[in-house]
Amino acid sequence: MKAGGGGNMEGPRKVTQRTLQAEATKEKIIKATIELMKTIGLNNMTIKDIHHKAGISVGTFYHYYKTKEEVFFELYRIADDYFKQVVVPKLNRKELAVTEKILLFFKHYALFNEANGLEYVKQLYSTSNKMFTAKGRYMIAILQELVVAGQASGEFSSSIGAEEITNYLLIFGRGLVFDWCIREGSYSLTEKIVWDMGILLPVFRQ
Amino acid sequence: MKAGGGGNMEGPRKVTQRTLQAEATKEKIIKATIELMKTIGLNNMTIKDIHHKAGISVGTFYHYYKTKEEVFFELYRIADDYFKQVVVPKLNRKELAVTEKILLFFKHYALFNEANGLEYVKQLYSTSNKMFTAKGRYMIAILQELVVAGQASGEFSSSIGAEEITNYLLIFGRGLVFDWCIREGSYSLTEKIVWDMGILLPVFRQ
């Protein structure tokens, strides 16, 4: 008698007062965790910190998540979704050259990071963050599409594989964000990323 | 600045049985900490882990260090000294072009990191590691000297400032090490750094 729906097997669970409340509670946990990410970071926060800030009981925390890392993944997923749905569509302007699109891609990437805040980004840019390799695929795919398009249009050289170029750009991009972090966000990441990428990109031109 | 060896301001302390034993004990602590850095990392290791692995008592640990971070600093200093004394001299071969020297610089940088081991490097490449900005000056200086020499000899363009180029190279270098870390050291950092730097450097050529 659970979530009886139409003919679909899983489908969206019926929205009741209860499911709404459950969502609200998860929201509280997410919010609290983001807040703590920005101040003390994932490693230093405790589950007690989270449920205190969220204004719920420990038990409730454990009802929804097993570890704080699990919350972090969800958090990441949400941020990721935002990037996908809001940022990516902006790249589809026909009139732009591929180089410009790539610059735009990194510009938005930088803006996105700056919007998340220094502390959050510092947490993210950890060498032990599995997300880079696990979930980052999507971003890689987007960028790689641009590179491929560039090679197809003759804007980019084809002497280096698209995948390699993509990787190259991402490595440099992450290097820039990393630098921004260790310098405590003391400059405009967005400006620097656009400028520095502008210097790098000619390397791959025809 | 405790019980240092020769050359420090306090002058050489008289070497007695006691000071020898003390040095030996500190050595044990350092060794154990390095070992643990390579396996579980600074954040995850406990003081218990350290003194267990070192084969000494808790009390003895506290006799020499107040925190594990204190040990880490000493460790870092030792590694840094090694780089200065062993690696840097190798760059002074007259017959090399500046570009080659820079590649050699990064090659050794990579070798150095690989020698330290993945986990150790993962620990180091943290956005909260103050060492990058605090102690890294020396390495920056070395690299910048090379860049300046390159511009003086006409090998490099002077349209971009030496400092900016240096920074650019370091950012990319760190990006590469970071990538190596998040991919769990699944490839040869040394090979990749030489190859990728080889692609980047022409950007700054005359």
Added chain:
Amino acid sequence: MKAGGGGNMEGPRKVTQRTLQAEATKEKIIKATIELMKTIGLNNMTIKDIHHKAGISVGTFYHYYKTKEEVFFELYRIADDYFKQVVVPKLNRKELAVTEKILLFFKHYALFNEANGLEYVKQLYSTSNKMFTAKGRYMIAILQELVVAGQASGEFSSSIGAEEITNYLLIFGRGLVFDWCIREGSYSLTEKIVWDMGILLPVFRQ
């Protein structure tokens, strides 16, 4: 005394869709608890374990039972009924000598225990299990009847009271089951009980 079937004092409740569902739910709980008895035992199982395995919600569990012990009692009652109704009648074969009947009694007792499973029996054979003295009366009565018959027929000596002999046999029987438990059911209880009782019984022969 809830929602009982026929024959109880409250009289048969009207069978509706609801009562049927209720019975089914209780059945699920019983089944799950038996399963858990056989694997982890009463002490180690949690109410969470039970309702998970039963595929119902916590609330539903509490609707029917207050504690897991309460379920256990029901379970015990069911098993006991089974022994009474299925096993005991088999002893009434005229052609058997009393000694043979007693061996049969213990054989079925052993079979019954083996059927219940090691973990279940381990739970039962607790020194704090009130069931032995409270509910065991019935089994004692059965056995004692056999002993009395044996004395009447001259098969058994009358120099020791029937009650004392009965007790003696039960103590040894329980000792055997206990041994089977502490040896983790590593042998056939049924075979051993028949064999060992066969050795003991001559003591009470004429």
Added chain:
Amino acid sequence: MKAGGGGNMEGPRKVTQRTLQAEATKEKIIKATIELMKTIGLNNMTIKDIHHKAGISVGTFYHYYKTKEEVFFELYRIADDYFKQVVVPKLNRKELAVTEKILLFFKHYALFNEANGLEYVKQLYSTSNKMFTAKGRYMIAILQELVVAGQASGEFSSSIGAEEITNYLLIFGRGLVFDWCIREGSYSLTEKIVWDMGILLPVFRQ
């Protein structure tokens, strides 16, 4: 510089003020655990209960033992030692027949249990007590020696193996203790064990 001793590798650690204190602390833990065994039992007691009653801190408890079960094993070992050193020697009186020695053996076994107290014994006689099979070997060995001696002297029949007889006697012995427990120690275990064993033993006579 640990416990330097003579030429033996392990040897008794030098007795200092500190080792004495350590022993005293362990003693406190043991005492507290015994006390709790007698009242609420191993399963129900918590580590908090133990260290509270022992008047030490949690940390100290964990300094010496990892689990309460570990304490229990030590406890058991102590009791076992007592049996070995005090009880067993009493069996070596030449003038006794083997049957008498066995009765004496069980008499002391019963006395020993009665001395431990009903609650303690109740805890011990658990089907999940690994001690019966793990550590009980010693007692089995003692009893078996007696049986073997009885067979050698012709007092006992040799048609059944000594090991089997030993086991038989122990099973019955445990059955008696178990009965004493479920009847809440309402009779003299010592008297009953001597009496009932006296009835059983003739079975194995020549």
Added chain:
DNA sequence: CATGAATGAGACTTCATTCAT
């Protein structure tokens, strides 16, 4: 009848740290 969200007490365990020896 059935659900599962929410609670918070409480058990377990680890650790950094102190200090008398």
Added chain:
DNA sequence: AATGAATGAAGTCTCATTCAT
């Protein structure tokens, strides 16, 4: 210089139980 006994704060996690829907 070295030891390790003792401490207790603090974090993790589980569970029984309640109750509105």
